[in-house]
Every structure is written in structure tokens, then in C-alpha cells.
Amino acid sequence: MKNEETIRILNKVIGINNDRIEGYETASKETKDKELVILFFRFIQTSKKCNIEAISEVLQLGGMPEGRTKIIGKFFRVWMDLKAALTCNNRGVILSSCEYGEKKAIDTYNYVLKNKCSFLNIDQQKMLTIQLALIYMDHNNLIDIRNKKLVIA
Numbered sequence: 172m173k174n175e176e177t178i179r180i181l182n183k184v185i186g187i188n189n190d191r192i193e194g195y196e197t198a199s200k201e202t203k204d205k206e207l208v209i210l211f212f213r214f215i216q217t218s219k220k221c222n223i224e225a226i227s228e229v230l231q232l233g234g235m236p237e238g239r240t241k242i243i244g245k246f247f248r249v250w251m252d253l254k255a256a257l258t259c260n261n262r263g264v265i266l267s268s269c270e271y272g273e274k275k276a277i278d279t280y281n282y283v284l285k286n287k288c289s290f291l292n293i294d295q296q297k298m299l300t301i302q303l304a305l306i307y308m309d310h311n312n313l314i315d316i317r318n319k320k321l322v323i324a
Contacts, residue, residue, distance in 0.1 A: 176290040178234030180283055181225045184299065185237040187279040188218035188225070194272055204262060210316060214309050221302040228295060266317040273310040280306065 195211040195218075202208060226236040280303040288296055 174232045174234070176287075177295070178229050178232050180287045180290055181229050181232075181295070182234070182237040183279060184283060184302070185222055185225045185229070187276050188222045189237065191215070191218040191272070191276055192222075198265070198269070202265065204265075206316065207262070207265065210312065213312070217305050217309050221305065224298055224302070228298070263317070266313060269313055270310070270317070273306065273313060276306050277303065277310060 192215050195214045199208050199211040199215075202211075229236040280299060283291075284296065284299055284303065291299070
């Protein structure tokens with residue numbers, strides 16, 4: 172059934188945003204760097220916005236939205252590396268770990284938009300394209316902050 176696959180796809184997006192929220196909430200609690208706390212807060216807000224939209228779609232399709240994180244494999248290790256980096260408060264390592272996590276989120280969206288469009292209506296495709304653009308903006312902000320500090324240092 173088409174709706175079941177659409178729900179599964181949207182739940183994949185909800186899951187990656189849940190991962191971002193959990194990861195950046197953990198990072199915000201652990202770092203003392205105010206600039207990073209503000210950055211992580213914005214990233215959390217991006218994922219919450221994305222989830223509200225995706226959850227609404229899942230509910231309209233009669234499905235059950237993903238309610239927990241689905242941290243698995245490499246993505247889980249990234250957040251563990253991030254936590255370890257935060258412990259020593261190494262800004263460069265923190266930003267590199269975040270960059271890897273952002274790439275996983277971008278890869279998830281790109282995969283869905285490239286390979287699963289036949290299961291998404293035009294409005295859902297547009298929604299996910301806009302969400303991907305927001306996550307790209309977060310990723311670019313992360314790179315800008317990293318590069319700014321590298322130039323000054």
C-alpha cells in the first residue's frame with residue numbers, strides 16, 4: 172500500500188531529526204562554549220520544525236509517527252565521539268563531530284528525495300526539499316563558525 176511506504180519514509184526523516192535533537196541537546200548541556208550552545212539551539216529548532224511538519228503528514232495518512240530516536244551504527248558513535256570531545260572541550264573536535272552528524276542528516280534527505288519520490292506526493296516532496304535546505308543552512312553555519320575560528324587562530 173502506498174500510504175504505508177510513505178509513512179515509513181516520513182518516519183525515517185522524523186527519526187533523523189529526533190537524532191539531531193537528542194544529539195544537540197546533549198551537546199548543549201556538555202559544552203561551556205556559549206557560541207556553540209546558541210548554534211546547537213538553532214539546530215534543535217530546525218529539527219523540531221521539520222518534525223512538526225512530517226508528523227502532521229504521517230498523522231494525515233493515518234500512521235503513527237516515530238516517537239523516539241533511531242540512533243544506530245556510525246551515527247551513534249558520532250554522538251559518543253561528540254560527548255567525548257565535549258568532555259575535553261576541544262572546539263575543533265566538537266565541530267568536526269557535528270559536521271559528520273549533519274552529513275548523515277543531509278544524506279538521509281537526499282536519499283529519500285532521490286530514491287523514494289514515487290511514494291511522496293508533490294506537497295510532501297516540496298516539504299522535504301525545503302527541510303533539506305534548512306539542514307543545509309545549518310550545516311553551512313557550522314562550517315562558517317569552524318572556518319572563522321580557524322582563520323583567527
